[in-house]
Every structure is written in C-alpha cells, then in structure tokens.
Amino acid sequence: MSCYTYCNLPASARLIWDRRCWTSSNGISRERGTTMSDTALTWEWPFSRSELMAGLRRYLAASTLRLLEIKPIPLPLTMPGTSFTEESGTRLSAMSVGVRIDGDDYDLPLMLKQPPVSRNGRVLRAVGQREYGVYRLLAPHLPLLVPGLVAGDEAEGWVILEVLTGLRPATEWTVEDYEEALGNLVGMHDRFWGLFEVLATYPWLARLLEADFRDTVMAAQDAVQSLRHDTNHPALTLYLDLFDRLTHAADAIAAPLRAETATLVHGDYWPGNIARPIDGRQIVFDWQLAGIGPAILDLVGLVQTTRLRLEPVMPPQAMIDLYRDQADHLFKPEWDDTTFHVLWDHALMWLFVARWLPRLATMPPNVYAHLHPRFREVWLETLVAAAERRLTE
Structure with missing residues (x-):
C-alpha cells in the first residue's frame, strides 16, 4: 500500500492495516494452504461472501x-x-475473517450488528437503518469520530464494523475522558443546530416528537398495559399509575421540547457507547436511536444512563455545568436556570415514555430484578418528583 493510500484511510482502517503489518512482520501470519477457502461450508451469515x-x-x-x-x-x-444487549435486543456477534492480500494471509476481527427482534418476531429494521445511514451518509459531516463501516445493508439494517482493542473500559474513565465526551456532544449539537430542514431529508432519522410521535406514544401505552397484566415485575406495581399518567400527558410533556431548536441527537450517548482508545480520540458507536430533536434529550440521557450504569469520577452536576458552559459559547440555547430545569424535567419524562416503557415491558424479569434498586433511585423516584412539579392536571 502506498503512503498516500495509507494516509487517506479512515483512522480506524489504519488500525487494522497496522495490525496486519505487525502480524506479518512478526511471523505469525497464517500459512497458505491451511485455510478453508475452497471448502463448502454452511453459510449462516446475513451477508454474502461477495458483499463482505x-x-x-x-x-x-x-x-x-x-x-x-x-x-x-x-x-x-x-x-x-x-x-x-439482553435489554436492548440488539444482536451482536464477532468473527475472525481470513483474507489474503498480495500473497499474505491475515485474520481480521470484525463485529456484525443486526437490528433487534420484537416479541412477536418482527425484525426492527428501521433501528439498524438509522445506524447504517449515519455511518454511510452522515459520518463525513460529523465533528466527531464514528467507526468505519466495513459493509452493511440499508434495507435489512445490518452493519459490519471492526473490533477495536486497547480501549479504556467505561468503568475506568477519567475526568478528562468525560470532558472530551461532553465536548464532542456539544460540538455535534452545534454543527446541526437549527438545521431541521436539512436533517429531515434523511427519512431514516427518528422524529419522535414529530412524525413518529403518535406511534411512540401508542407503543408506550401498550407497554403499560403489558406491565399491568405481567405478574413477573412486582417491583413496578407501585408505579403503574404514574406510567399511565405520563403516557396520557404525552402532549403536555412534549410541548416545551418541541418549542426548542432542533439538532441532530444521538439518542443513547454515554460512555458505554463510546470507544476510548488509550492513545487517540474517542469513537462514538451505537447510532440506532439517532434522530432530530432538542439537544437537552442527549444531555439528560447521558447523565441518567451514566448514573444508572456507572460510578462516574465526574459528578453529574459537573457534567451538566460543563455542557451548559460550552453550549453557551457555541450555539447559545438561551437557557436560564428556570427554563433549563423545566426542560430537564420534560426531557426526563419524555425519555422514560419513549425509551424505557417499551423496554421494561419486554425485559426479562431476572434482568430487571438486578437493575431495580438503582433504577428506582435514578429513574422512578426522579420521575415522581418531576411529574409532581410539571403535570398539574
């Protein structure tokens, strides 16, 4: 490979190329004649050999x-x-792919990501189509890094990405890691701030507060009914009336969020979906919930999910303060404290209705039982307080 070609590869592709060259130079490339390239095998992958x-x-x-x-x-x-993945339903699998380049054989680790399947067996292709669309079409316009797309299918919603190594686990993130992630999020929101009409030309982006609103609310109401008839989640019984109240107040919950300037939202932005190489910039994964909406949704989602899943070294209030300070210098959302607190409560309630209610209705009881103590503190009790403050009827 020429220096020009190498330098113009995506950063993530150069990682694979460097790994290939290291493998070959250290004498551990596979011997020719030991592969199964000419052996008839049962093909169980959603892609063809020619596509890959x-x-x-x-x-x-x-x-x-x-x-x-x-x-x-x-x-x-x-x-x-x-x-x-047991909660989200997303199907992930890893594979070692043997390739021959210029007479030398190598093994490349790749990851196949397929969209989730609903309880009635329907493949939720739209979820995968969003991620494919981001990697294929939006990536060049993003001010942050995303994984390189090795292969994918727009109609079926599956993607093949590289397997990254040398990453710092989310549980070990430093304050500097959080600061970089927050800066990247502000930068993305700034890049697409006020570009609703441009973003709307990508029909695969979610529009939960607009075109997808009724379907989203109906799915949440169905989820509440499922939980009422499900005896496997007794810990949620106390909150079922609250869930009903939230779904029936969906229009009131959405109103101040709709009044906000729209931007591109990731939908599930938190350390668990961000690759943090020990040396290098962060790489943002998992764009299945990407959509058009107010920036506050990503900030609330980041803080809430981090509180639920991790013990962050950066206090949640410090995350909020840093985001607001950087946002004030870039896209200037004009959030005074009163406005911000109202938006926070409404974003909290909306994210629970749109994201968590359908997930709770399909979550295996043993998974939720393990999650409940933290979930009650981070989400349920916080929702009770937000509803008391904002839902007056």
Whole structure:
C-alpha cells in the first residue's frame, strides 16, 4: 500500500492495516494452504461472501484482497454497546475473517450488528437503518469520530464494523475522558443546530416528537398495559399509575421540547457507547436511536444512563455545568436556570415514555430484578418528583 493510500484511510482502517503489518512482520501470519477457502461450508451469515469481500477491499484500499475463512469468535466485552444487549435486543456477534492480500494471509476481527427482534418476531429494521445511514451518509459531516463501516445493508439494517482493542473500559474513565465526551456532544449539537430542514431529508432519522410521535406514544401505552397484566415485575406495581399518567400527558410533556431548536441527537450517548482508545480520540458507536430533536434529550440521557450504569469520577452536576458552559459559547440555547430545569424535567419524562416503557415491558424479569434498586433511585423516584412539579392536571 502506498503512503498516500495509507494516509487517506479512515483512522480506524489504519488500525487494522497496522495490525496486519505487525502480524506479518512478526511471523505469525497464517500459512497458505491451511485455510478453508475452497471448502463448502454452511453459510449462516446475513451477508454474502461477495458483499463482505467488496466491503473489505474498499475499507482497506486493497483491490487484490481475497476472502478466506470466516469463524465466530467471542465478542470482546470492552467493545462499545456490548454490555446490555439482553435489554436492548440488539444482536451482536464477532468473527475472525481470513483474507489474503498480495500473497499474505491475515485474520481480521470484525463485529456484525443486526437490528433487534420484537416479541412477536418482527425484525426492527428501521433501528439498524438509522445506524447504517449515519455511518454511510452522515459520518463525513460529523465533528466527531464514528467507526468505519466495513459493509452493511440499508434495507435489512445490518452493519459490519471492526473490533477495536486497547480501549479504556467505561468503568475506568477519567475526568478528562468525560470532558472530551461532553465536548464532542456539544460540538455535534452545534454543527446541526437549527438545521431541521436539512436533517429531515434523511427519512431514516427518528422524529419522535414529530412524525413518529403518535406511534411512540401508542407503543408506550401498550407497554403499560403489558406491565399491568405481567405478574413477573412486582417491583413496578407501585408505579403503574404514574406510567399511565405520563403516557396520557404525552402532549403536555412534549410541548416545551418541541418549542426548542432542533439538532441532530444521538439518542443513547454515554460512555458505554463510546470507544476510548488509550492513545487517540474517542469513537462514538451505537447510532440506532439517532434522530432530530432538542439537544437537552442527549444531555439528560447521558447523565441518567451514566448514573444508572456507572460510578462516574465526574459528578453529574459537573457534567451538566460543563455542557451548559460550552453550549453557551457555541450555539447559545438561551437557557436560564428556570427554563433549563423545566426542560430537564420534560426531557426526563419524555425519555422514560419513549425509551424505557417499551423496554421494561419486554425485559426479562431476572434482568430487571438486578437493575431495580438503582433504577428506582435514578429513574422512578426522579420521575415522581418531576411529574409532581410539571403535570398539574
């Protein structure tokens, strides 16, 4: 590969190329003749060999690449988005892909991500289509790094990404890591601030407060009914009336959020979905909930999910203060303290209605039982207080 070609690869692709070169130079590349490239195997992947080979040729800028054996491998737990797949339903699998380039054989670790499947067996392709769309179309316009797309299918919603190594786990993030993540989030919101009409040209982006509002509320109401008839979640019984109240007040909850300037929102932005290389910039994964909406949704989601999942070294209030300070210098949302607190409560209630109610209705009882003590503190009791402050009827 020429220096020009190498320098113009995505940063993530250069990582794979460097790993290939290191493997070859250290004498551990696979011996020719030991692969299964000519053996008839049962094909169980959603992609064809030609799709994967074409994607790898483009991604690695290696026109002579030949595809050899594909083997399942364990999914590294440090990869972003792998910690709570049982809750989200997203299907993740890792594979070691054998390739031959210029006469040398290599094994490349890749990750296949497929959209979740509903309880009635319906594949939620729209979720995967959003992530594919971000990597394929929006990535060049983002002020932050996203994983390089090796291959994918727009219609089916699956994507193939590289497996990254040398990452700092989210549980070990430093204050500087949080500061970088918050700065990246502010930068993204600033980049797309007020560009609703431009973003609306991407029909796969979620618009939960606009075009998708009624469907979102109906799904939440159905979830509440499921929870009422489900005896496997007794810890939630005390809160069912609150859930009903929230879903029936959806228009009132959404009103101040709709009045905010729209921007691009990630939808699930928190350390668990961000790769933090020990040396290098952060890489933001898991764009399945990407959409158009007010910036406050991402900030509330970041703080709440971090509180739920981690013991952050940066206090939540410090995260909020840093975001607001940087936002005031860039897109100037004009949030005085009173306005901000109102928006925070409404964003909190909306995120619970839109994201958590459907998830709770399908979450395995054993998973929720483990989550409940922290969930009650971070979400349920906070919702009770927010509803008392904002829902007066």
